[in-house]
Amino acid sequence: MKQPSPEKTETGADGREIDVEAVLRGDHAAFEQLVRQESPRLFRLILRFVRDDEEARNVMQETFLQAFKRLHTFRRESKLTTWLYAIGINQARAAVRKKRRYTTLEEQDIERLQPAFAQGMYVDRYEAWNPQQVAERSERSRLVHEAIEQLPDTYRTVVVLRDLEGLSTAEAAAVLEISEGAVRVRLHRARQALRALLDKYFR
Amino acid sequence: MNLLDQLRHVFKRPLMCEDVNHFLALYLEGALDPKTHARFEGHVQRCPNCNTFLDQYRQTVELVREDEIADPPPELIELTLAFLRKHLENGQNDAG
The missing domain is CATH 1.10.1740.10 (RNA polymerase sigma factor, region 2, helix turn helix motif)
Structure with a gap:
């Protein structure tokens, strides 16, 4: 053949x-x-x-x-x-x-969830996480899933393509018709927002 | 990379926490150049707050990757193919 x-x-x-x-x-x-x-x-x-x-x-x-x-x-x-x-x-x-059935965070919420810096240093002190303390794996999964669901479309899409489906930065950029730089920025901001959303559960 | 070239130029001074934060995703991808990689790790080893933040960032990515959703049931593929055949045949009939 x-x-x-x-x-x-x-x-x-x-x-x-x-x-x-x-x-x-x-x-x-x-x-x-x-x-x-x-x-x-x-x-x-x-x-x-x-x-x-x-x-x-x-x-x-x-x-x-x-x-x-x-x-x-x-x-x-x-x-x-x-x-x-x-x-x-x-x-x-x-x-x-x-x-339009679901409400998600707005761009200003994503901004608020980014770490703050003063003179190049983090303003906040971070405490080590221990996600295992949320004993049930299904409960951990629910918290993470709900945090992802809260992201605005523009951020959730990048997280889904890059972190969940494993597309490269170049592929994600081609799917979304944005630059690779924009993919990197959105992914970083999305991950930082997710970190902030999950912080209260996993400290 | 343009971003890296720009930042490398700026980073003649010691890395600050904010610089390290900018590099988190590239660091986890293993995409930093060796010199910046070494400076990143040097800073993180000396800075407990950056160390903790890096750990949280890494755990966030790992937790997200576990958020899998089920594949569609196998019959969906057959239903989709049937849907396509129906519509494409109708389209051909319409055209003819």
Whole structure:
């Protein structure tokens, strides 16, 4: 069987090859393979936004449909999967905007949760954490999950892409269409905000 | 990296806690150049507050990474493929 040349393929979320050329030709079997490989990660990404299984399913299906219809617009400036995640996140954001069911922190809250400095030194004294003191692992998980949920979309997305899905800074930048520097700044600010939110539980 | 080049230029003076804070993410990624890495660690060893903050920052990242959500059920993939076939066939019929 003829193998596709390396530059015409990319590695999917499950580590297997995606035949990008065949997908772009509109080959249904290749696109089906893309759906099989990328559904789990795409579903998780979308669910982080819409927070409802049923809605995440609908948004994911619509994402694949839109992607298939828009294959001719893929410019090869990023990986095909990166382009797919961008469509998914945009679809999820649109779905959330329609409903507006959840309140999250505002930009000024994120600023307030950053450490303060005076003459280059921390203003506050920090006490060592011991998350194990929250004995139940499920309780720890709940506290962390709720803290992530409180982040505004712009910060939560970066945390999800980088820390949870393990995308590189460059890939996250391509998905969000922002600079790598902006990804780094948002990730750092998001982690510092999460640290501050969790501090009271784990000291 | 532009940011690093800029900061390296600024950092002819000793690192302050605020400088160390700016470098936390790059430090955890192992992305600091060897000289800055050594200065970072030197500061953290001497500064208990930075040491504690680094530990909290590292634990935050580890705790976040444990916040996994379940994969979709396997039937979702088949339902998605059925959805796509239906819509794409309809699209072709519409076009024809």
